[in-house]
Amino acid sequence: MKIFKSILVSALLLFLLSACSNDSAKESNETEDKSTPGNEQTVKKERKEKAVNGNIKVEPLPTTYQELAELPIGKYYNMDTSGENSKEEILKVFSDLPDISGNPSEKELDYFYSELLKRMQQDYEGPENLINRLKFEALGSPENTDSRYQFKDNLNVVFIIDASGSMAQKINGKEKMASAKDSILNFVNKLPKDAKVGIRVYGHKGTGSDADKALSCSSSELVYPISNYNEGEFQAALNKFSPSGWTPIGLAMREAKNDLSSFDGANNTNIVYLVSDGIDTCDDQPIEAAKELYSSNISPIINVIGFDVDSKGQNQLREIASATEGIYDTVTNEGELQEELEKLSNMTEQWKEWLEQGKQKIESNKIANSLEIFSYITDEGSKGTKEKIKIGTILFELHKDGRMNDKSYKYLMTKNTEYHKWIQEQIDQFEKELKALNETSYSQAIKALEDKYITNTQ
CATH class of the missing domain: 3.40.50.410 (von Willebrand factor, type A domain)
Known part of the structure; x- marks a missing residue:
């Protein structure tokens, strides 16, 4: 029954919107849409349809670093957002994101950010890969069980x-x-x-x-x-x-x-x-x-x-x-x-x-382990910073192009800042733990890492 009502309301809205347009403009738009299916009118229509869908499901942001590392790498994770033609590329590549040019709800803004993040998701590496690397580089140690x-x-x-x-x-x-x-x-x-x-x-x-x-x-x-x-x-x-x-x-x-x-x-x-x-x-x-x-x-x-x-x-x-x-x-x-x-x-x-x-x-060579830890922490921090800046640049260009109002832009920028602040906090915590573990024996360090991270992901 709820589904039927939703369909009825959606159909009524579409009818009212259609009635507001004069016949000649509608005929012109229809001709343009048929002749150039990839034009701006069609793209805007598709974005609008995404925005008015009341059944959107916002996927929650990761709550652990393991969840973050398991996310698929985004299609445009390596996109250059600061190049000479980056503005035009941004507006083209992200033209099919949901339309939030009006007054979207927080749920619609969260969905927009989630869809943007999927495309820019960096290749984060969880501590499990570091554990395997430390194991490999300590190959031959009799302490390795x-x-x-x-x-x-x-x-x-x-x-x-x-x-x-x-x-x-x-x-x-x-x-x-x-x-x-x-x-x-x-x-x-x-x-x-x-x-x-x-x-x-x-x-x-x-x-x-x-x-x-x-x-x-x-x-x-x-x-x-x-x-x-x-x-x-x-x-x-x-x-x-x-x-x-x-x-x-x-x-x-x-x-x-x-x-x-x-x-x-x-x-x-x-x-x-x-x-x-x-x-x-x-x-x-x-x-x-x-x-x-x-x-x-x-x-x-x-x-x-x-x-x-x-x-x-x-x-x-x-x-x-x-x-x-x-x-x-x-x-x-x-x-x-x-x-x-x-x-x-x-x-x-x-x-x-x-x-x-x-x-x-x-x-075991503690110096070698320290270098591995330093490299891991530096790389992960760099990924988080890069992702934050790229998304911020994309939001700026979309806002400047009129695809979101000031309020939506501020909300999304704040969300982007807070999310990447959480990522950096996770990395900082890893650094403390890994440095402390490196002061113990190899076998104790590996066991502690496995107990904390690997067993928790089974």
Whole structure:
């Protein structure tokens, strides 16, 4: 009955509004709408329809940092709002937001802010990723009770490389695939002689056309079987593939499980690095495949690197890392990719030292942990500040363009300030807790972090 009344009232309002317009103006508008469906009149109409919808549901803002970090990254999170043509871009990109040019209610303003925030949501990282990073960088410590993170007699590193067509795109004049190959080559040249390495590629057959999708989505190959590094053979393996087709991440993860089947976790420290510049395009359940690999007796550590990846790709790759308790990092150029792999090089050196010292205790490095904590806190604070400024700029331009009155603008700006003040308070609290925990032993620190954050999100 309530729904029927709502429909009746809405229909009556629309009728009265229509009656207020003269026939010639209505005819002109209808002609304009039909000839140019994307024009300003149509856009305003769509915004108005959103605004008058009495059934809008305002999604609450996050109340914990874990909830904040789980939100999908916004489509325009990296948008430049301060460039030369930013005003025109802002008015164009956000033209379809709900119309609040009249006298909207607080609920309508909250909905408007929620919709704007979705598009600008930054890639916040919860403490769980930091915990996994600290675990990884303390790999080999006898204090670590997780056998996955304890050094074994054998160390195996497997790279799963995206060879889809998008890897042909260039960054600073160099193909992404060439950057990935050079970075990996630089890494393997530093491997201890007893360590083993393998490379599996995917999406390297066919093209990105629909006609080639089946071929490309079934293409994954172990181009360098897991073995000690041989410079000539390794270089030949890298020359076997080039950017080509679709992105079957799930297939590659399942095949990697077969690659490592003879390297059980009881006697091997197995590390898998997935490098991709985009989302899985083959619908082959990459997250489930990663979970299967992670939970097998191979017991691998699975880390994920997003190479110049968009927000949609980041969301999926982060989910893969989260499902396997691994690290996710985004890199935007060859230098950053090299820097990320340098951490892996340092870890292999620690394994070599562990072997040479007769597996003696390796002390946790508080200085290294302090740097990780500092980097995490700085990055998160930067994301919050950037998001606040970008949203503030967008609100300013929309207000100046007449899309909201002074009262609405003040309300939304206050909401934006208070929300990001809360985010900064959360980050400040993390900094205090993490610094305090770093003064305790490694095992105590990890346990305290897991008890406080990970168990609370189950």
